[in-house]
Every structure is written in C-alpha cells, then in structure tokens.
Amino acid sequence: MNVKTALILLVLALATIFALVCVLLTRGRVPSACQHQPPKLEDTDDSRSLVFADLTPEEMVRVVRYLQGNLGVQLVDASRAKPSDNCIASVDVQVPAKAEVLRFLDSGGARPPREALAVLYFGSQPDPNVTEYVVGPLPTPVYHRDVTVQKYGGKVPYHRRPVTGKEYVDINTLIQRELRKAPRFLAACCESDGTDLAILSTAPRGFKSGDRATWFVLFHNVAGTGYYVLPVGLEVLVEHRDLHASGWRLRQVFYNGRYFGNVEDLEAAFMASFLEVIRIPKPRAEPVLGSMRSRSPPISLGPLQYEPQGPRYSVRDNYVTFQGWTFAFGMNPNSGPRLFDIRYRGERIIYELSLQEALALYGSNCPGGMSTRYLDGSFGIGRFAYELVRGLDCPYTATYVDRHYLAESDTPKTNQNSLCIFEHDAALPLRRHFSDSQSLYYGGLRRNTLVIRAISTLINYDYIWDFMFHASGAVEVRVHATGYISSSFFYGQGTDYGNRVGLHTLGTMHLHHIHYKVDLDVDGQLNSLETQDMEYELVKDPWSMQNTIERPYLRREKPEREDEAAFPLNTPMPRYISFAGPKPNKWGHPRSYRIQITSFAGEHLPVSSPMERSISWGRYQLAVTRRKEEEPTSTSVYNQNDPWTPTVAFADFIDNETITNQDLVAWISVGFLHVPHAEDIPNTVTAGNSVGFLLRPYNYFNEDPSVDSPDSVYFGGNQDAGACGVNPLACLPSAAACTPHLPHFHYGGFLNI
Numbered sequence: 001m002n003v004k005t006a007l008i009l010l011v012l013a014l015a016t017i018f019a020l021v022c023v024l025l026t027r028g029r030v031p032s033a034c035q036h037q038p039p040k041l042e043d044t045d046d047s048r049s050l051v052f053a054d055l056t057p058e059e060m061v062r063v064v065r066y067l068q069g070n071l072g073v074q075l076v077d078a079s080r081a082k083p084s085d086n087c088i089a090s091v092d093v094q095v096p097a098k099a100e101v102l103r104f105l106d107s108g109g110a111r112p113p114r115e116a117l118a119v120l121y122f123g124s125q126p127d128p129n130v131t132e133y134v135v136g137p138l139p140t141p142v143y144h145r146d147v148t149v150q151k152y153g154g155k156v157p158y159h160r161r162p163v164t165g166k167e168y169v170d171i172n173t174l175i176q177r178e179l180r181k182a183p184r185f186l187a188a189c190c191e192s193d194g195t196d197l198a199i200l201s202t203a204p205r206g207f208k209s210g211d212r213a214t215w216f217v218l219f220h221n222v223a224g225t226g227y228y229v230l231p232v233g234l235e236v237l238v239e240h241r242d243l244h245a246s247g248w249r250l251r252q253v254f255y256n257g258r259y260f261g262n263v264e265d266l267e268a269a270f271m272a273s274f275l276e277v278i279r280i281p282k283p284r285a286e287p288v289l290g291s292m293r294s295r296s297p298p299i300s301l302g303p304l305q306y307e308p309q310g311p312r313y314s315v316r317d318n319y320v321t322f323q324g325w326t327f328a329f330g331m332n333p334n335s336g337p338r339l340f341d342i343r344y345r346g347e348r349i350i351y352e353l354s355l356q357e358a359l360a361l362y363g364s365n366c367p368g369g370m371s372t373r374y375l376d377g378s379f380g381i382g383r384f385a386y387e388l389v390r391g392l393d394c395p396y397t398a399t400y401v402d403r404h405y406l407a408e409s410d411t412p413k414t415n416q417n418s419l420c421i422f423e424h425d426a427a428l429p430l431r432r433h434f435s436d437s438q439s440l441y442y443g444g445l446r447r448n449t450l451v452i453r454a455i456s457t458l459i460n461y462d463y464i465w466d467f468m469f470h471a472s473g474a475v476e477v478r479v480h481a482t483g484y485i486s487s488s489f490f491y492g493q494g495t496d497y498g499n500r501v502g503l504h505t506l507g508t509m510h511l512h513h514i515h516y517k518v519d520l521d522v523d524g525q526l527n528s529l530e531t532q533d534m535e536y537e538l539v540k541d542p543w544s545m546q547n548t549i550e551r552p553y554l555r556r557e558k559p560e561r562e563d564e565a566a567f568p569l570n571t572p573m574p575r576y577i578s579f580a581g582p583k584p585n586k587w588g589h590p591r592s593y594r595i596q597i598t599s600f601a602g603e604h605l606p607v608s609s610p611m612e613r614s615i616s617w618g619r620y621q622l623a624v625t626r627r628k629e630e631e632p633t634s635t636s637v638y639n640q641n642d643p644w645t646p647t648v649a650f651a652d653f654i655d656n657e658t659i660t661n662q663d664l665v666a667w668i669s670v671g672f673l674h675v676p677h678a679e680d681i682p683n684t685v686t687a688g689n690s691v692g693f694l695l696r697p698y699n700y701f702n703e704d705p706s707v708d709s710p711d712s713v714y715f716g717g718n719q720d721a722g723a724c725g726v727n728p729l730a731c732l733p734s735a736a737a738c739t740p741h742l743p744h745f746h747y748g749g750f751l752n753i
Helices: 003-029 046-052 057-070 098-106 148-152 165-179 183-190 263-271 612-619 728-735
Strands: 086-094 115-122 129-136 143-146 197-201 213-220 231-239 249-255 258-260 314-316 319-322 325-332 336-344 347-362 373-375 399-407 413-437 439-458 461-470 475-483 487-489 498-502 505-508 510-520 528-541 544-557 566-568 576-584 590-598 620-626 664-674 690-698 713-716
Touching (some): 046 098, 046 319, 046 336, 057 086, 057 115, 057 129, 086 129, 129 148, 165 197, 165 231, 165 249, 183 231, 258 263, 325 413, 336 439, 336 461, 347 461, 347 475, 347 612, 373 612, 475 510, 475 664, 487 498, 510 612, 510 690, 528 590, 590 664, 664 690
Antiparallel strands (some): 115 129, 129 143, 197 213, 213 231, 231 249, 249 258, 347 373, 347 510, 413 439, 461 475, 487 505, 498 505, 510 664, 528 576, 566 620, 576 590, 590 690
C-alpha cells in the first residue's frame, strides 16, 4: 500500500469517526422516551395559595407559647389534663374571610394576616366553659380575641366538650376497678378477669342537655384482630359528668338482655344461678372471627400504575396544578379534607369544597348499639387520617404529603404520608366513537383524572375521601366506606336489627350520612339557581292530526328563595340543578355548573326526635343558601355531646332569603344504609359502599374542553394506526420500556398512635 492510499484511508476513517461522534452527540441532545418531562406549570403565583395553608408545626408551637404566657391562667398539657383543669384542646388555622382573600387573590390587595384558631377548655374556674380564640398574626403572635360569642351567640357550656383521651383512660380505670367485683361471672362468661377486654365508647351520652353518661361495650381483645366483632355480651353505663374522677360512677350494667344496678348485683345473680351465662372463650387460634391475616401465600404481582416520563402534575406546598386545574388543599383536624380556590383554565369555579360531617347511626336490642349516633367530626376526621400504605391505599408512585395537627397535646403531631395525589387511568374512555358509516375513523380520549385522597380511621370504620378532577372540567367527590362493622351481642330478637355474622355476633344495621360544603363561584361570585327536568305533553301529530303523541319537553324553573332550594330527603328532586352565572356562553345559555348526586340515603332521624336538630343537615339531599361568613360550617364538634341543644343547627341557615344573583353555597348530603351480612367478615369491602356527587360544566363552555387534551387519539381508515406519529397509543411499546424507579417501601403509621 503506497502512502497516498494510506492517507486516503486515514481521511475516510477520521470522517467516519467524526460522523459517528456527531450522531452520538446529536442523540444526546434529543430527549429520550424515558426522560422525565416536567409538567407545564400554570401561569400563576403558587405562593398565593398559602393564604389557605394549614399551620406548620412551628406556628402551632408559637401559638401555644403565646397562650401560655398571655392568658393569665395555668394551662395543663391536654394529654394529662383532668376535666377540672384548664388546657389547650386544639389549634388550627383560621382561614381569612372570603372578601379579604378575594381582594388579595383577584384585586392586588394586601395579604390577609395569618391567624390561628385556638380552642381552650377552662375547667378550673367558677363557670367552666369552652372558649375559642383567634390568635395572630403569625408567625409571631401579639394578640388574641375571644370569638366564642360571635360564633355561637354565647359561651359554650363545658359539658359539650368532646371527651379527651385522658378522660377515656380514667373511665377505663373506673370500669376495670368495678369489673374486679365480679370475678366469678367474668371467669364463667369470658375466661377473663376483665383486664384483657377491649372497651368501646358510644355516643351521645344521655338523654338531655347536661348529661354525660356513656354506654361502653366490652369485647374480647385478640392481638392483630378487629375486636369490634367479638362482643362478650357485657355493657356498662358510666356517669362521668363530675369534674373530678372521684365523683364518677358505674350506673348500670347490661348482660344478655338483662339490666343490673351495679356489678355486685350482676355477680350476685350469677352466684345464685338467676342469670343465664353464655360462655364465650377467648379465641386463641387462627382463624379468629375478624382476622385480616393472609390465608394464602402471595402469587404473581398484579398490574402496576406508573408514569413513564414522570408525574404530569405538580405539587408545591399546598398548591396543585394539572392540565388546566389548580387548587389549594388542606386538612381540618376535626372535619377532614378541604380544598380552596379550585380553578380550571384560570377561572375560579369553586371557592371552597370541604367535608363537614360523617354520621353513623345504629340500631340494636343492646343499649350501646341502639343509642349510638356517632358524629365523627367530634372525634377528629382529619386528626385520624393516618399514613397511607404505598401501593394499596394509593398507587405506589403517588405523591405523598405529611399533615400536621395539634390536638389534646401542647406538642404538634405529624401524620406522615397521610394524603396522596396521583393521576389515575380509569381504564375507560372519557369519550370515544368508532365511525362505520360515511367515513371510517376512530376518535377517543382516555379517562385520566387527578385524584387527591385521604383515609380516616374512626374507631372501627375507615372512610376513603376522594376528590377527582376530569379533563372535561368536572369535579367528582366520592367517599368509600370500609373497615370493620360495629356489632352487638346476639340474643333474643337480634335479627330485627341486623344479621347474625358469628356464633354470638350480631352485625347491627346502621346508616352513613356524609355532608359537604360546596361554595361554587360560577363565572363570578354572583350566581342563581336553575332547575330542569323532563315532562310529557300530549299533542296532536302535526302531520297526522287525528293522532296524538306524548312529547317530552324541558321544564325550566328558577328557585328564588332558600325554602324553594332546600330539597328534602326521599322526595323528588329535579334531575338537573345548576349554579348559573350572569353571562351566557356562545349559544346564549347561562354559563353554569350542574350538581349531580349519587346517593342512597334514607331518613337520618325522625324530625320529632329531640336530637334531630343537631343533624338537621341530614333532612336535605341538597340545600342552597346565601353564603355568610357567620355560617362557615353545617355542624359543630360540640353537637355530639349535646345534640339536644345543638351549638350549630343547620336548619337555621334556611330562612327563605333570596338566592337570585347572590354568593351561594350548596350543602350536599350523601349516604347509604348498611345491613351487615356474612360477607362483612372479616371486614367491609369498598365495592358497592360508595356515594358522592359530581360538579359538571353545563353550558359553561362552548364545547367540551377536553378536545384540547394532549391525550386525544384520532386516526382514519386510510392511515397507519401503528405509526407513532399518527397514533400516540402506538408509542406505548417504547414508553413501556421506561421502568420506574420505585422508592423503598417504608411504613411508619404506627408511630403516632
């Protein structure tokens, strides 16, 4: 080979290497199919959402320190406070007035001062009471003002306060002390000395205002098993109104259909053979009734939901964005999840969407069951929203957020990973059509929604709270009930009140009623209510006058006053109910959002009941009222222990004011009847046990806004549907190679009990 040939080959080799390097460098600059694609952020200042933000632990601590140094009374830590002490019961954010917030968000006004709402129990004074203070400004408080009279029209009587953990501990001590007086009976009935029995509280606590006497139901307590389905037949009534535990007493005892004045009488009846005893040995081997331990070994893994190129939503502090949606989120320790300033494409649709209350009302032939009307807000729907289990409670790759609260302690607590946010593929088209006439094509859009979820464990029941955001501009709210049923000891005519689910276990019938507040601002604050439904008119056929036809027509009405807009439970309600704004869409119809309810609720309580006013929100499927700053919630945590003189009575909100061109609130009730059955063992499934509602655009847009979704699919009969450039679904095989990096599984939910 001569020198010339060698030089030519060297040049060609260098050129080839250069070309390869260029190709590799170019490829390096092109995004990989697996490269994370950050979501497009909305053009808003997300720091403004902090006007709604829950308190930080640091802010809670500063409020506690301020109160300890500025009230002039001794405050005992609520975790060890006796009823005769003063203590800080809870501290939460005080959300500013709506007018102040809107001036800040919409008109460039000043940011409202950040404040806290502190609830204090004053037991160590001549007139024991519950007082609420607004404390501010945060982060460094310098003032507090008593808002109790302003909110409730007077001081809150002390007997209305929720029962604290310390009070329950002292009651348990009393019950254990009394049970020791019936050793032979306990050994015969339950193979127990009483110390290993679980004790479950009921509520409310008496028959009239001022009462504080609670039935407690006793169960076998087997580690790792839901004791709620293992009753032993023994129930006790404890009087605990006195501010000193020394003044409390066990007032009555119930066993197997009989009532006794005290434990000594029960023991005496047993020893004299005047009492039929049903021996219920403590379960000691699997399977135990109610055990959720796995009975089968794991097999192949099920489907996994993940984002090949990362989440398409963004979470910053309390602010979420997703494909045109933006909103702020939070968690009230008592009432649970709450969302604010929900916007779609920059327009506010909902100012506030919040859970208000969850009622569980039972029936039984045992005293504890028949008297139970749990108002779960008084126990703490938000407070008991514990850590979510990654991959089961929410998708494995969801975004998990911690929530903080201060209740019954001077020290803030954190429920880590207790709220999750994720995009969900419902495996169902949001819309689709296959055209087989005139022209051949397919068009469709996957039903992907953004979900924000929390799960509250309220004694035996677990409630799954979902808020979902659709590409069609709809907001969906849903609650699923699971967890354990509550049960009574089966005796006599027990099946009049439920079904037998164990040898001595009656699954007691009960109803669930859930209440929500929806402050819609459709095309502005000033809205009106419109209803539509179909009716028939009998008309002669225009083309054949000797014949008639039943022609459907649309009956439109505009309720003008609150009484007309309160739709009682179990009565016909127009199938289309909408909040209408003042302006029309392109086609001349008012821009509106429709309320569509899915519920199977029955009568919450007869109106003649002396405690019905405390849950009078349950009278209505839907009630629309004028929004008032002094009517922020439909209930109160104080209603549970004094339902006979409710601190907040929702029925008073409906006073026939005009609702035309006003700032309106929709109060929505959903619920269902649950008659427990064999399949509720070990515990209740979510399938079939869910209710909720949708807020759907109704002429709000000029067309379905999802037409602009980047997830749309369309291809014609003359196109290659397998080409990635034609059909994005054809790109999935390469995207499926983008296996996610899953975080290590960790669970710390038991740390904060």
